[in-house]
Amino acid sequence: MRELNGWAGKILRINLTNNKIEKVDTERYIPKYIGGLGIGLKIMWDEVSGDVKPLDPENKLILMAGPLTGTLSPSSGRLTAVTKSPHTWPVEHTTRGNMGGHIGAEIRFAGYDGIIVEGKAPKPVYVAIHDDKVAIRDAIHLWGLDTYDAQRQMIKEMRDSRAKAMVIGVAGEKLVRTAVIIHDLKSALGQGGFGAVMGSKNLKGIVVRGTGRVKMACSPKELLDLVEYTKSLIAAPLHGIIPPPVGSAASGYRARDNLQWVGGPKKISIGRVDPKDMNRMSLRPHEADRRFAGKMAAYHVKNIGCFSCPVACKSYMTVPAMNRFGIPQSGEFVCLSATWYSPPASTHEATFAAKQLIDTLGLNPWDLVMWVFLLRWMHETGRITEKEAGIPFSDEKKGGERFITTLCNKIARREGLGDIMAEGLPRGAMKMGVLDDVLRGEAAGRVMLCSHGMWDHYDPRSYSQVLGLTWVMDNRDPNRHEYPGMVLFSGAKIEDIKQVAKALYGSENAIDPIGKITPYHPSKGRFAISIDHHGVIKDSLPTCDWVFPVVLSPNPERKYMGDMSIESKLFSAVTGVKWSEQELDKAAERCWNLHRAVTIRDWKTANLRESHDWLPEVYYTGLTPTTPVSTVVSATEGGLDRKDFETAKTDYYKQRGWDEKTGAPTRKKLEELDLKDVADKLAAMKLLPA
């Protein structure tokens, strides 16, 4: 195999049933499917049929890096996963996940673009990869270990401290539907139940050490200039461009006068950070300062960055009180995974203990955050008692540590009520007979479920039809931050944001202030399509969602305009495939159409409009979203207008060239995108609209 620029050139295929290890040529997929998500979807389409259940040995766990992983390109050290998901509801369809940390880059340095895990081992094993040497090793001694201990043990057994590992915790072993795969302290393949898929294959983890290189087509100087230009435009995490007090309280840009890191051995003064100062850009965020009005900031040791990331959004924290519960005292703290549990009588120890527990057990906070609200409500309304559930609800008034440790352990080990909760919220609520209350927003008086059985992450009534469209068209919580980034986390004025939206999507109407949404306008459809396409690019190159695409920049002289063509420039420079912004966008559109085709196959119906592209009832009401994550969230009065949202869907299909009645890609569109084989296969299954 010749050495390629950007791509490594081969994908590792590991069959755990017959211990066969193969190397697949990447060149058959590129540049058509870019890398990462694109290739992952193509492999799913080619190799896994629609009838396969997520936990069957026939399902495949596809872990893909992309052409930029491991290079100097900012925040590119990421890994994308694709599999049939046990988490999604009501249909277990193909979904994706994306993870930071160092392991994606390590896989590239070992000489692979990705790893396909298939089959099922007869007994617990783990996979050890040292460059071109690949071994499937016994993992009996690792089974049952928490994610931190298991990783350390695997790295020790590699006899190379520079190895990186990704493992499942007890939750993954017990096939908890929402279990995650953990790497390092908290980098996780989260939403989608990847941990359960790994557990179903009897695979505890993968440990990788790579000493090779990632080549690039351009000269180092060229790449460096491009990287410097990119860095000058990228904002703090979540597109935060203006620090408080001028910016909003939720701004991702935290550095200001008197800001300190105080949790380490020595206090470090950060102070104001000039957006132009490239050598201090990782000092801008301070996640612990952004959450709980900064009450946890006393434990913040430092910011932590993933591989090759100058943005460093993670907050490294040490809470010595954790030793009391026998929980590791150091961990990384970001977003919901850190703050999902905050009891009424809040002690921050309980919050941090909850965070450490889900990371060591391999649980998914996005599901648990809803369970806590639902269980509290069920307890208050007398649906379950403390004794029946075996969960000490009364402990919440005393701080909640015992409550949360019991709950997490019960779910991860599938004990008692935990066995039902391990099925994920929609399935579990159905078993408990409260699903209707959840979907109507009557349970606990709050919004819990959005589409695909996942938690309401960015409410379409706060963030307009744009987020509504991305929610229903995706196969999971879309987790794309352009829109909330612009209106909430950037800290910029809405007038400035509207000007940016006008330049990018053709109209100021594309974006609305939070909770004050206006009727649908075609520019909103354009915005949603741009989010989908840049999402595919993000997961395929891959780059980080909290940074890319560069919609905004902290530069007032540019009127805060970012540069949407940066991904294509980096892609061209590294791979030597000279693609313009439009050409990369076309490739992303191809992948997104393939994504839709895979979904149609999994749902066994071409009419996704009525079934898949669906929002729960609660979004058509004015029920105020109350979430522990975002500080500024409000619902538009009366919620979404049903007719208006149907108009939005129709226009979205129209702009995509899909069938307006069913929301399925037409043969014309698929052939235009060089996906004739996909159209033929769909037609053979009678899943192509006439």
Next chain:
Amino acid sequence: MESRERKEMNRRCFLRQSMIGIGVVAVGGSVVFPYNGPSGAFGYPAIPNATMVVMHNSALCIGCRRCEVACSTMREGASQPSRARVFIDRRYQESIWTDGQFTGETCRQCEEAPCLRACPAEAIKVDEKTKARYVDLKVCNGLGNCQRACPFNMVNYFEDERKARKCDLCGGAPECVKQCPATALRYVKWDPRYDDLD
């Protein structure tokens, strides 16, 4: 696996080196290696002190390893942290699980420069501008003595090329320092005390 290979390599190099030594003694009777002694003693030339050095700050380091990537990209033409001259990854595991105070390793440009003195081929030279100790690849014959002599293991020996690399401060503008997003790496005036820092 790796350590066994290295041991073997060491044995081979040692044999080769002793052969050269025996050869030299046989031919010339007594030959003086110019740097083979403490500085200034017996008329051996003293090594001028470096003027600048790259220092790492554990408290500020965010562990992103952009320095390793920048070093290998700019100096080797491809991203490859195992071929960098600055190391965060080598001691990443020992701090990430406990306190997050990463131990970054940079060349101290030692006063006594054991690497330089260990090289019988005189391939390690002193840069005129920064007085950094650098490997002259045209002269380097791949003995690997410098790697074994360095008390901080900062010489990166490339087994496939049989050549050694070490930090040469990029001629006065270190790429790792330019790419550090946290000011954890700083390009500062050299000071003899840095030799003793752990």
